[in-house]
Amino acid sequence: MRVSASLITEAHDRVRSLYGPDLGRARDDLSTPALLLDLDALEANLGIMADGMRGVPTTLRAHVKVHKSPHIARMQVEHGAIGVGCATVWEAIVMARAGIDDVFVINEVVGAEKTRALALLAREANVKVAVDDAVQIDELSRAAVAAGSTIGVLIDVDEGMHRCGVASADEALPLARRIADAPGLEFVGLTGYEGHCSLEFNELTRYALAGTAMALLTGIALHLADHGLPCRIVSAAGTGTWEVTSRYPGVTEIQPGSYATMDGHHRGLDPRFGWAVTVLASVISRRADRIVLDAGSKTVGASHGVLRDWNLEKYRFDEEHSIFLLDDTCPLNTGDRVEILCNYTPFAISYFEAYHVMQGGRVMDIWPVMPRGPESRWLLDMLERGE
Amino acid sequence: MRDPAPIITDAHDRVRALYGSAIGHSKYEVVTPALVIDRDVLLANLTYMQSRLPELHARLRGHVKNHKSPHIARLQLEHGAFGICAATIWEAIVMVRAGADDVLIANQLVDPHKRRAAALLAREANVIVNVDDVGDAEALSAAAVNAGSTLGILVEVDTGMHRAGVDTPAEALAVARRVQDLPGLRMDGLSGYEGHCSMEMDHEQRHAKQAEAMRYFVEVADLLEANGIPCPILSAAGTATAFWTGANPRITELQLGSYAAMDDYHFLMEPRFKKATSAVVTVISRRRDRLVLNLGKKTFGAADVGGIPAYPRIVGYEGLTPYRFDEEHATYEADDSCPLKVGDVVDFHLGYTPFAVNYFDAYHVVEGGTVVDIWPIMPRGPLHGGLLNLLDDR
Numbered sequence: 001m002r003v004s005a006s007l008i009t010e011a012h013d014r015v016r017s018l019y020g021p022d023l024g025r026a027r028d029d030l031s032t033p034a035l036l037l038d039l040d041a042l043e044a045n046l047g048i049m050a051d052g053m054r055g056v057p058t059t060l061r062a063h064v065k066v067h068k069s070p071h072i073a074r075m076q077v078e079h080g081a082i083g084v085g086c087a088t089v090w091e092a093i094v095m096a097r098a099g100i101d102d103v104f105v106i107n108e109v110v111g112a113e114k115t116r117a118l119a120l121l122a123r124e125a126n127v128k129v130a131v132d133d134a135v136q137i138d139e140l141s142r143a144a145v146a147a148g149s150t151i152g153v154l155i156d157v158d159e160g161m162h163r164c165g166v167a168s169a170d171e172a173l174p175l176a177r178r179i180a181d182a183p184g185l186e187f188v189g190l191t192g193y194e195g196h197c198s199l200e201f202n203e204l205t206r207y208a209l210a211g212t213a214m215a216l217l218t219g220i221a222l223h224l225a226d227h228g229l230p231c232r233i234v235s236a237a238g239t240g241t242w243e244v245t246s247r248y249p250g251v252t253e254i255q256p257g258s259y260a261t262m263d264g265h266h267r268g269l270d271p272r273f274g275w276a277v278t279v280l281a282s283v284i285s286r287r288a289d290r291i292v293l294d295a296g297s298k299t300v301g302a303s304h305g306v307l308r309d310w311n312l313e314k315y316r317f318d319e320e321h322s323i324f325l326l327d328d329t330c331p332l333n334t335g336d337r338v339e340i341l342c343n344y345t346p347f348a349i350s351y352f353e354a355y356h357v358m359q360g361g362r363v364m365d366i367w368p369v370m371p372r373g374p375e376s377r378w379l380l381d382m383l384e385r386g387e
Numbered sequence: 388m389r390d391p392a393p394i395i396t397d398a399h400d401r402v403r404a405l406y407g408s409a410i411g412h413s414k415y416e417v418v419t420p421a422l423v424i425d426r427d428v429l430l431a432n433l434t435y436m437q438s439r440l441p442e443l444h445a446r447l448r449g450h451v452k453n454h455k456s457p458h459i460a461r462l463q464l465e466h467g468a469f470g471i472c473a474a475t476i477w478e479a480i481v482m483v484r485a486g487a488d489d490v491l492i493a494n495q496l497v498d499p500h501k502r503r504a505a506a507l508l509a510r511e512a513n514v515i516v517n518v519d520d521v522g523d524a525e526a527l528s529a530a531a532v533n534a535g536s537t538l539g540i541l542v543e544v545d546t547g548m549h550r551a552g553v554d555t556p557a558e559a560l561a562v563a564r565r566v567q568d569l570p571g572l573r574m575d576g577l578s579g580y581e582g583h584c585s586m587e588m589d590h591e592q593r594h595a596k597q598a599e600a601m602r603y604f605v606e607v608a609d610l611l612e613a614n615g616i617p618c619p620i621l622s623a624a625g626t627a628t629a630f631w632t633g634a635n636p637r638i639t640e641l642q643l644g645s646y647a648a649m650d651d652y653h654f655l656m657e658p659r660f661k662k663a664t665s666a667v668v669t670v671i672s673r674r675r676d677r678l679v680l681n682l683g684k685k686t687f688g689a690a691d692v693g694g695i696p697a698y699p700r701i702v703g704y705e706g707l708t709p710y711r712f713d714e715e716h717a718t719y720e721a722d723d724s725c726p727l728k729v730g731d732v733v734d735f736h737l738g739y740t741p742f743a744v745n746y747f748d749a750y751h752v753v754e755g756g757t758v759v760d761i762w763p764i765m766p767r768g769p770l771h772g773g774l775l776n777l778l779d780d781r
Contacts, residue, residue, distance in 0.1 A: 018773040031500035033769045065714065087715045107715065108671040110681070110730050113418045132672050135729045156672075162710065163718055164672035164679050195713070284495035285519050285551035292551045294497070298745045299769040302689035316693065318582070319452065319741055320474045320494065321550055334520045335497055346714055350685045351745060351768045372767070373748050374686045377418045378405040 001077050002099035007382070008070045011368040015354040019366045026362055028337045032282040033295040035348060036339065037355040039364065041276040042072065042260060046079040048272055049242070049259050053080060058246045061085050061104060061235065063257025066346045067277070069355065070098035071367045072260055083126070085235075085255040089114045090376035093383065096125040104128040104235070106191055106255060108136055108156065108164050113380055115143040119184070120383040122149035128233075130156040130191050132165050137178050137185065144184025153179045154233060157192035157220055159213035165192065169223035176229045189231030190224075192217040193255065198240035201268050210241040211248070218250030240269035263345035264305060277355075278308060278339040279348050281322070286334045289325060293338065296321045300340055301347020308339040388464055392484040394777065395457045398763040402749040409751055409758045415732040417758065419669040420682040422747040423734075424762070426754050428663035429459065429647060430466075435659060436629075436646050437467035443633035443641070448472045448491060448622065450644025453741040454664075456750065457485030458762040459647055472622075472642040476501045476508070477766040480774045483512040491515040491541070491622065493578055493642055495523060495551055500775055502527055506534035506571075507778040515539035515620075517578045519553050521565045524572065531571025540566045541578035541620060544607050546600035548582040556610045563616050576620030577611070579604040580642060585627040586693045588655060597628045605637045627656040650740035652697040665702065666735040666743065667751075668717075673729050677710055680717045682735065687712075688742020697738030704733070 016023070022030055053060050062076035065087035073084050073095050083102025086092040092103045102125070109115055109129050121127050122144065131137050131153055144151045155172050158165030166172050172190070179187040194213040200206040214236065221231040237245035237254035246254045258266040261277040281295035297304065297317045304317045310332065312324035322340070326332065342348050349369060357365040371379065391399075403410075409417040440447055449463030452474035460471055460482050470489030473479040479490045494517055496502050508514050509531065518524045518540050531538045542562050545552030553559045559577065567574045581600035587593040601623065608618045619639070624632035626645040633641050645653040648664040666686070672679035680701075684690070690698040690712050698709055699717060704727065707719040717735075721727065737743045744764060752760040766772050 018776065019770070021776075031498050031771060031775070035770075108679070108681075108729075110669050110671045111419060111732075132674075133729045139730075158674070162677065163713065163716055164674075167674075282498050284497040287545075287551075287554055290549070292495075294495075295769065297689060298742065302684055302742070315549070318550060323550055334495075334523055347685060347688075353768050353770050353772060373746050374420045374682065375406070375418060375422075375748055377408075380418075381405075 001074065002101070004070060004074070004099050005097040007094070007097045008370070011370055015366045015368045019354060019356070022356060022363045022366065024362055027280065027358065030280060030356060030363070032280050032337065033299045034280040034356045035352040035354070036278045036280050037357045037367065038276050039357055039359045041274045042075070045260055045262065045273045045276055046075060050080045052243060053246060056246050058251055059253045061253050061255045062260065063106070063255050064091055064095055066257040066349070067261050068349055068369045068371065069367055070094060070370055073098055073100060076260060082253070085257065089117045090371040090379050092127065093117065093121055093379045094370045096121055102126045106130050106193065108132060110136060110139070112139070113377065115139050116147070117380040117383060118151060119143035119147035119149050122151045123147060126152065128152035128154060128188055130154050131175065131179070132156045134175065134178055137175065137182055141182035141184050150184055150186055152186050152188040154188050154191040154235065157190050157217050159192040159194045159216055159236070160209065161193060161195040163195070169220045172220050173224060173227060176224050180229060187229060189233035189235070190217060190221050191235040193238060194236060194241055194245070195238060198238050198269060206240060206269070207244045210244050214245060214248040214251060218248070221250060239266045239273070261345050264341055264343040265303070275341060277345050277349065278341055279305070281338055281340055283332055283334050283336045283338065286332065289327065290315055290323050291326060291332050293322045293340070294320070295340055299348060299351060300342050301344060301351070303342070303344035303347060305340040305342040308341050310338060388461065389486040389488065391457060391461070391486055395485050395765070398765055402761045402763045406749055406751065406761045410760065412758055414667055414751060414753045414756055414758055417667060417751055419732060420666050420686055421751050422743060422749070423665050423667055423753050424648060424750045425663050426752050426759065428661050429462070432647055432649060432660045432663060433462055433466035439630065440467045443630070444636045445633045445638045446640045448640045448642050449647070450642050451478055451482055453644045453744065454648045455744050455764045455766065456762055457481055457765055460485055460487060463647060472644065476504045477771050477774045479514065480504065480508055480778065481765045483508055487512065489513045491642065493517055493580060493622070495519060496527070497523055499526070502530040503534070504775050504778055505538060506530040506536050509536035509538050510534060513539065515541055515575055517541050517543040517551070518562060518566065519543045519551050521562055524562065524566050524569060528569035528571045537571055537573050539573045539575040541576055541622060542566065544577050544579040544604055546579040546581045546604050546623070547596065548580065550582070552579070556607045559607045560610055560614055563611050567616060574616060576618035576622070577604065577608055579623045580625065581623055581628055581632065582625060585625045585656065586695065588695060593627065593656070594631060597631050601632055601635050601638065608637065626653050626660065648740055650738060651700065651736055652692055652695065652739045662736055664737065664740045666737060667732055668735045670727050670729055670731045670733065673727065676720060676722060677718055678721045678725070678727055680735070681715070683713045683715045683717055685714045686743055686746055687737045688739060690738065692739050699738050700736050702734035702736055
């Protein structure tokens with residue numbers, strides 16, 4: 001792994017400067033809301049995944065869209081990940097500049113600026129992308145030729161999630177041939193996230209669904225190989241299916257991400273991984289039958305959450321407030337701090353600018369969230385300026 | 388109105404540097420997803436609201452939490468608003484530096500860092516804060532004394548929304564008396580946003596709930612005034628109740644915000660204001676039975692508000708049924724009769740704009756379909772982003 005570029009170190013310096021007074025502070029002395037990262041819990045999660053992948057014939061590609069943290073991504077590589085998976089081109093640029101050589105945008109990339117960004121990034125890192133349409137292949141090829149780079153391409157397979165992706169070998173084969181023939185592109189293999197399995201909480205049903213999905217994915221890979229287009233990479237899995245999919249014959253790598261930070265949804269799927277990210281909030285109003293916190297759906301996101309250490313029923317999440325029901329026996333009062341355990345942490349993370357990294361109950365560092373928000377065209381400008 | 392301070396002009400320069408290459412181009416040529424505001428529709432909304440003010444008893448305090456834009460806040464002030472309403476102290480700091488000189492934080496601060504920031508901000512503008520707790524009032528008093536400033540206080544009354552706010556008139560009286568006695572605080576009146584009415588889609592039901600909420604609110608004010616505590620400010624209303632609450636002769640100011648930028652959710656209740664905000668997105672995958680757009684719940688937030696559907700719709704294709712919204716994707720059912728294909732860029736009406744606004748860096752300001760400016764979103768996200776340090780450094 002290369003050292004982090006100035007893009008990353010400057011962002012780190014910036015958030016340490018903005019939130020520097022918080023360094024060394026105890027949890028309850030922080031301004032709220034704050035995004036807390038429990039460093040020991042994070043390391044424990046990364047260790048569980050590393051142990052689980054030891055001796056397994058597949059490799060681990062850590063998805064970063066859940067945490068958007070160059071620092072966590074580097075730790076994932078230090079714990080055995082061969083590279084990262086990203087949802088956007090902008091995440092890929094950030095992670096390549098964080099020193100990670102193998103970056104895979106596990107998503108369809110459409111639009112001239114974004115394909116150009118990908119092609120420029122491929123000059124400095126091993127860049128891969130998913131496709132499911134000839135239009136995307138042609139656009140990527142033109143961009144790669146113009147940039148003088150080579151982009152690795154994997155065909156996205158719809159394994160039952162019904163989002164992007166081709167649904168059959170017959171659809172995949174002409175796309176694979178087109179990629180193989182396209183200048184500037186390298187046909188690398190197949191990718192197929194069995195995300196529908198992560199909505200199934202019964203483990204046996206989930207594993208059966210994953211098996212069906214992998215049979216489709218690896219079957220398409222065999223079909224392509226029979227036609228002279230072998231798949232070097234067959235990539236799949238999320239945190240809900242990492243263990244069973246990592247052991248499925250014909251799969252070469254898994255792409256989970258939530259295992260690092262975790263949330264309520266994924267704890268329901270795999271409780272071996274613990275809470276590494278929570279949202280710290282303050283009680284700003286105490287009524288007879290409820291408390292009001294200063295973190296609502298603009299902070300924790302649409303899927304809300306529950307309170308750590310307090311078994312209180314949710315009343316409502318508003319934009320800037322969450323409200324929990326209680327009675328006289330609950331001692332929580334105005335000014336008290338509580339931690340929200342998000343049902344789905346990526347929403348919260350995407351709103352925040354930085355993590356407060358906690359160890360032993362105190363802030364030991366501030367880490368930037370990068371890239372923030374949906375639009376990051378400036379990262380393309382940076383590549384075009386040759387910086 | 389004062390000129391915007393450097394933190395505003397610097398932010399404007401920054402986003403123009405980052406995204407300004409889109410200026411002069413069609414909105415369909417920008418890098419997607421992008422947040423778009425139609426300047427003409429925005430101005431029409433502001434002008435309509437201004438035209439209704441003379442018939443209303445109450446004055447307009449423009450809420451900013453739904454747009455988080457210093458530029459839109461200034462336009463609100465130029466179109467009849469006398470002051471600004473904010474949900475957080477960080478929004479208040481930004482809007483004061485944008486030129487507003489009267490700002491209500493219609494929320495409890497509680498956190499000592501935020502109390503200090505409010506007290507410091509009160510040195511440069513009229514700052515008013517909601518309170519529903521004696522302990523909080525005492526801590527605000529200490530912060531104001533420490534900063535050598537005066538904070539205006541509104542006692543927040545729960546008028547039926549069941550969020551913050553005192554539960555009974557007697558409790559309001561007790562808190563108000565304490566506020567009156569505390570140094571550094573000025574007892575300004577009551578705050579009573581009837582937000583539960585904005586979750587009632589039925590027009591008659593909403594009106595009935597609004598009337599009951601304001602009847603109770605005025606009853607609380609009567610009790611305070613009968614006990615020698617004047618309430619020069621009675622602040623309430625959202626976009627869905629503004630014209631009813633504004634016509635109540637006892638209400639002195641309205642704190643609505645969505646009227647400016649609007650969204651589908653508020654349009655259902657108040658169609659006199661038009662949708663000025665949208666996103667432009669790209670079709671990134673086209674299957675036989677569906678299409679996938681490159682914008683999901685990480686960007687537009689929830690697909691419903693309190694159980695009321697507020698999901699995004701593709702302009703011109705409003706009939707398409709959503710299949711599922713994921714983090715980074717929106718998937719709609721679409722058969723062969725739908726001509727949309729990979730690479731098409733479409734307009735997307737966001738169901739509930741504040742979530743999306745909270746996530747983007749900037750607005751692409753559009754006139755007649757062409758990008759004419761880039762406006763920053765400030766403050767972004769839940770953290771203070773250095774605003775706390777900015778006041779301390781002064």
